[in-house]
Amino acid sequence: MRLSWSKALDSPITLRQLRYFVATAETGKIQLAAKRVHMSPSAVADAIKNLEDLLKVKLFDRHRAGVNLTYDGHRFLDNARSILRRVNDSVFAFQNETENIEGNIKIGASVTVISYLLAGPISQFERIYPNIKIELREDSRLNLEQHLRANDIDLALIITSNLSTQQGLQVQGLFRSQRTVWCAENHRFAELSKVPIKEIEKENIIQLSTDEAEPNIMQIWRRYGCKPNIRLRTQSVEAIRSFVARELGVTILSELLYRPWSVDGTGILSRPVDEPIPTMNLGIVFCDNSQHPALACFIDFLKHELLRKDYPLHLE
Template structure:
């Protein structure tokens, strides 16, 4: 028996979701397929990766150690499968702005790849709030931006969506809500709620709460994702945030579970933005082409296969 990429993906999904059933839903496969893949992986490694209980699965010490290696392998595989098809000859200088969430949870990996594929492009990077980014794009102070596209308001700014990151309910491990078969915003309205405010996350949240005529029981408003993560993991409240910023463990090593909601909670959309009718430089074309090949073309290919 040999290790497969499929086994690693199923293992990571179960580790992050904390329940085989939720991993199966996330992967759109049968629960038995996830269970079999994990058991085969444990047999191959000769160790138990999970402690099973009626509430779900928790990583063993060996499982946590193996999870880090699994992440590294899957990142390498994804990178190999999504290499930009470029000759790397573009050059020049480009000024790129990003908001806090993009800079912290999305951009560094791609900056490393861009430096490899376009060594002759000099990238000047800035971190600003959305309103400042829009103004600086409009007056030409920056060339492009990577932002949360749904938040854009400036009439002279155009955008191209790259990623739609699902927003899910964050719960402490073994929270009673985690055992409900179905969950809606109404089910969690009275629960203590931790509201993230950075990158206008609170405004985005109130759009989907308001659409249902509901209001969360906010006990803390914070600009820190790590604060939300720690508060939830320690059982002090719940939250709804995107998969982009989700990590299964808090800084204290406590687990955070996620659940999808039956109500429509729009995903967090992330993409490129630039001034309308701007003249693209070779560097701008190269940056846009990189992200299109990394995200849009693979999505189109998947759609064709479906």
């Protein structure tokens, strides 16, 4: 049963309920969501139950290891994030003289950042700062470093742990995204709260080959003396999701890239690796003494956006 339009307008859904829902969707656990929003687990659970009652849908499937979004929950997550972002945009615009700043910014980013992080913040930034124009360029980390030093771009958003050298560059860490193992819903890892690296080694591995993902993951295998059986190397995250969802293998990737569904709607689970493994560290890189007012505004805005924690990130 769905709410009628008139009843939906009268539904007392609160921003607090939306924040609790988003936090739970991103952490996969009521307890972790409660820590994020500084409330008790029972308060978060009650808010989500009330939200489900108001929407007349089930937002989460509960299991021993935590919760997973249902199909309706996944659909509602985009709407909840959009509402919270618009509220945040309005507050930010009123607190800052956004129309008085003009300029152009040339931004370079890796394919991962372009695909999974930048669209939302840039869309919001251009609404709030209508007189600042942004030019985007996608390229490899190494090429973006060269473009920075040649003053072809003002700013690069890249995985900073792989920088060849920081000489002449300013580096500001933005966030760390945990790497986890992805598996199908019926996989043997599904019932585990954490997965030992030696158990992952026994599986067919679907390996992302873009944005320096493979050398970073190979360092993890070497650290623990593992020799993975790589069934497929691909530049497509969607291909990885499809293969994992169909039980053709598992993968280790950043939570930033994780989505609970493949392209055809088949479920995918994410589980922590039992052993310590490096996070994916992303940051802002620009040349010494190259900041101008428009660029400073963008950097401040991007940090402000990430602080809302609508992403599965650990902020620097």
